Amino acid sequence: MDLASARRAAVAAATSWTTPPLNRADGTSISPQIAKHFASDVFSHRTMRHRLSKDVFKRLMRTIELAEPLDPLVADIVAAEMKDWAIENGATHYTHWFQPLTGLTAEKHDSLAELGKDGEMIYALSGSSLCQSEPDASSFPSGGLRATFEARGYTAWDATSPAFLVRGHNTVTLCIPTAFVSWTGAALDQKTPLLRSMDALSKQALRILRIFGTDKGVRRVLTTVGPEQEYFLIDRHLYYTRPDLVSCDRTLFGTRPPKGQQLEDHYFGSIPPRVLAFMAELEYELYRMGVPVKTRHNEVAPGQFEIAPTFETSNVACDHQMLMMETIKRVAPRYGLSAILHEKPFSGINGSGKHNNWSMSTDTGVNLLDPREETHTNMEFLAFLCAVIRAVDVHADLLRASVASASNDHRLGANEAPPAIISIFLGDMLTDIVGQLEKGELSRTLKGGAMDLGAATLPHLPRDSGDRNRTSPFAFTGNKFEFRAVGSSATSAWPNTVMNTIVAESLDELATQLEVAVGPNPSPEKLMTAVRGVLQKTIREHKRVIFNGDGYSAEWHAEAERRGLPHLRDSVAAIPRFGSDGAVRLFEKYQVLNRQELESRVTTYLERYCKQILIESETMVMMGRQMILPAAVAQESRLAQAVAALKNAGADHKERLAMLEEFMERVRRFTTTLEGLAEADNFESHDPGEHAKYLRDKIIPLMLVLRAAGDDLENHVSADLWPLPSYREILYLK
Ligand code: ADP
Numbered sequence: 001m002d003l004a005s006a007r008r009a010a011v012a013a014a015t016s017w018t019t020p021p022l023n024r025a026d027g028t029s030i031s032p033q034i035a036k037h038f039a040s041d042v043f044s045h046r047t048m049r050h051r052l053s054k055d056v057f058k059r060l061m062r063t064i065e066l067a068e069p070l071d072p073l074v075a076d077i078v079a080a081e082m083k084d085w086a087i088e089n090g091a092t093h094y095t096h097w098f099q100p101l102t103g104l105t106a107e108k109h110d111s112l113a114e115l116g117k118d119g120e121m122i123y124a125l126s127g128s129s130l131c132q133s134e135p136d137a138s139s140f141p142s143g144g145l146r147a148t149f150e151a152r153g154y155t156a157w158d159a160t161s162p163a164f165l166v167r168g169h170n171t172v173t174l175c176i177p178t179a180f181v182s183w184t185g186a187a188l189d190q191k192t193p194l195l196r197s198m199d200a201l202s203k204q205a206l207r208i209l210r211i212f213g214t215d216k217g218v219r220r221v222l223t224t225v226g227p228e229q230e231y232f233l234i235d236r237h238l239y240y241t242r243p244d245l246v247s248c249d250r251t252l253f254g255t256r257p258p259k260g261q262q263l264e265d266h267y268f269g270s271i272p273p274r275v276l277a278f279m280a281e282l283e284y285e286l287y288r289m290g291v292p293v294k295t296r297h298n299e300v301a302p303g304q305f306e307i308a309p310t311f312e313t314s315n316v317a318c319d320h321q322m323l324m325m326e327t328i329k330r331v332a333p334r335y336g337l338s339a340i341l342h343e344k345p346f347s348g349i350n351g352s353g354k355h356n357n358w359s360m361s362t363d364t365g366v367n368l369l370d371p372r373e374e375t376h377t378n379m380e381f382l383a384f385l386c387a388v389i390r391a392v393d394v395h396a397d398l399l400r401a402s403v404a405s406a407s408n409d410h411r412l413g414a415n416e417a418p419p420a421i422i423s424i425f426l427g428d429m430l431t432d433i434v435g436q437l438e439k440g441e442l443s444r445t446l447k448g449g450a451m452d453l454g455a456a457t458l459p460h461l462p463r464d465s466g467d468r469n470r471t472s473p474f475a476f477t478g479n480k481f482e483f484r485a486v487g488s489s490a491t492s493a494w495p496n497t498v499m500n501t502i503v504a505e506s507l508d509e510l511a512t513q514l515e516v517a518v519g520p521n522p523s524p525e526k527l528m529t530a531v532r533g534v535l536q537k538t539i540r541e542h543k544r545v546i547f548n549g550d551g552y553s554a555e556w557h558a559e560a561e562r563r564g565l566p567h568l569r570d571s572v573a574a575i576p577r578f579g580s581d582g583a584v585r586l587f588e589k590y591q592v593l594n595r596q597e598l599e600s601r602v603t604t605y606l607e608r609y610c611k612q613i614l615i616e617s618e619t620m621v622m623m624g625r626q627m628i629l630p631a632a633v634a635q636e637s638r639l640a641q642a643v644a645a646l647k648n649a650g651a652d653h654k655e656r657l658a659m660l661e662e663f664m665e666r667v668r669r670f671t672t673t674l675e676g677l678a679e680a681d682n683f684e685s686h687d688p689g690e691h692a693k694y695l696r697d698k699i700i701p702l703m704l705v706l707r708a709a710g711d712d713l714e715n716h717v718s719a720d721l722w723p724l725p726s727y728r729e730i731l732y733l734k
Pocket residue numbers: 224225226227228295308309310311312357358359360367477479480482
């Protein structure tokens with residue numbers, strides 16, 4: 001079958017797909033009461049309390065909640081219980097589940113069955129196997145932290161993130177969340193620095209609470225995260241006929257269909273039945289594994305959707321976020337769908353992000369970013385708020401760099417996603433209070449009041465004190481900040497590590513100033529005056545980062561430059577910021593990452609950038625030569641035949657000939673660029689920074705020209721010859 005016929009067969013298959021009945025062939029069904037199954041595949045605290053003796057449970061919880069070292073005896077008991085629980089639930093294997101710097105998760109399965117002394121198979125899991133394992137680490141990126149000849153890497157049990165079961169066809173696997181470090185102790189993963197950054201923030205936040213005398217009974221301050229995940233779903237048949245989607249998770253060619261998202265008819269529209277069936281199963285699976293998913297809806301672009309969980313502590317939320325991305329990918333094929341997590345799979349159509357909702361709360365459950373009723377009197381809230389404002393201003397470059405990737409470059413700064421300039425949206429109420437604070441007098445909190453909807457049967461609604469802003473990369477949204485620049489395919493752990501670290505530093509700075517200003521045993525008046533003074537100074541120094549206007553506008557770009565805010569346009573400019581002296585000082589001071597660990601991340605992320613661009617450009621060349629050119633040549637001969645036929649018949653063939661020549665010119669343009677790109681690809685450099693610059697400055701522009709030439713051909717080649725399913729075919733199938 002030729003490619004064009006394959007495309008037509010794929011479209012036919014895609015349109016004939018129907019949603020499977022709820023009771024699937026393998027006997028599983030989606031229970032109408034999914035809540036009953038919540039966390040049934042999690043070795044949760046509740047399960048542990050049931051199964052462990054009081055003493056063992058208490059000692060384990062001290063490790064989990066207070067970071068006390070774990071007694072090996074306790075580990076043995078927990079391991080045995082975890083194994084029994086897993087086997088009772090059908091597990092045969094266990095794995096240390098970790099997050100290397102690939103941006104994915106990794107697992108190596110070992111059987112829970114072992115050969116016993118008398119030659120019989122027994123089930124076993126020792127405390128040491130639970131706590132530590134040694135995968136062959138040589139093939140994971142380490143950015144120079146480890147040469148391949150010293151390949152040792154260890155995974156270490158993270159008791160703060162509960163173990164869970166992953167069910168597949170014929171398999172149930174016990175997954176134990178772990179950190180991944182080299183034998184020198186250097187962090188080779190995303191989890192280790194995140195945990196360290198949470199410790200750092202907790203320590204500094206407690207100092208602030210102590211100053212306000214609100215630390216009673218508080219043992220830890222936790223950071224909380226609720227990531228909203230956007231993704232595309234397309235029919236699987238069509239996905240596999242496009243090498244660009246298969247290799248790069250995005251289309252490298254493709255013209256925009258006449259109907260894009262102009263009508264805004266998809267956003268929050270009714271969810272197509274097949275997609276809804278997929279969502280139900282996805283949610284069911286996530287529920288079983290303890291991921292508290294809450295929200296589902298259509299997103300802005302055709303074929304685009306969103307899923308959001310209820311927030312949890314950063315570490316668990318980030319693990320769950322990885323699990324969510326994997327489960328989306330895993331469940332989609334059961335409904336004949338492929339899920340795309342790339343930030344910009346389709347040109348000219350909205351891309352996908354992952355809004356990272358972030359806050360701080362005490363372990364007693366007080367949200368420290370909750371402004372409460374009379375916000376202008378809530379000095380503790382204002383202190384935490386000012387700490388965040390200062391952090392984002394001082395380290396805007398690092399926050400920007402934390403979301404940098406080749407794929408997110410397509411999104412940031414385009415007119416649909418937050419700009420690459422980091423600023424903070426506070427909204428009317430807080431902007432007003434911050435203005436008062438700057439002047440040194442706090443007297444009022446703006447209120448939204450109530451809204452009368454004009455119809456007697458409709459309720460009166462409380463009005464928020466300000467409107468929303470969609471264009472800000474970092475927005476205060478009621479009782480949390482929403483960092484919107486995170487890419488849809490990214491791990492949440494890294495931006496949150498950076499977030500926690502920069503805020504830890506600001507809390508440290510504020511606490512130090514406040515401790516001096518307040519002095520020992522202050523009267524309430526003295527405390528308030530001292531706090532007001534310190535916060536006033538903080539606002540004066542850092543208010544430039546606050547911006548409530550339209551972040552997409554050209555005026556803002558000019559204004560931001562005038563204010564001296566950094567504008568790191570792409571990953572190549574942003575990623576090296578982690579190697580700067582300022583970054584090293586910051587991360588070393590709070591013991592989140594040392595210089596070597598930071599530099600390894602710069603190297604790894606730049607290398608990943610290079611690899612992604614190279615794969616894309618090579619895929620383009622391949623598709624150009626093997627798919628697009630042959631179709632163009634077929635079109636050419638069709639036109640040539642038409643010219644010859646007219647000529648033979650003695651008819652006027654001038655117009656056809658002009659058409660042929662014009663078309664040949666299009667093909668020539670395409671071929672020249674194609675060969676230019678193929679040639680330019682041969683650049684070699686051992687310095688990933690150099691290489692990345694070359695790819696950004698030379699290869700990406702050529703790719704853009706080639707794409708335009710290819711899309712031009714798509715518009716002029718007969719639909720029955722074109723080998724790739726079009727955007728129209730891909731995006732509108734329900
Ligand atoms: P939006 O209106 O921006 O779509 P939602 O109100 O649906 O947002 O909530 C977005 C996310 O914010 C949810 O995942 C929610 O759990 C999370 N969230 C709410 N409060 C907090 C908090 N204190 N810390 C972190 N995330 C939070």
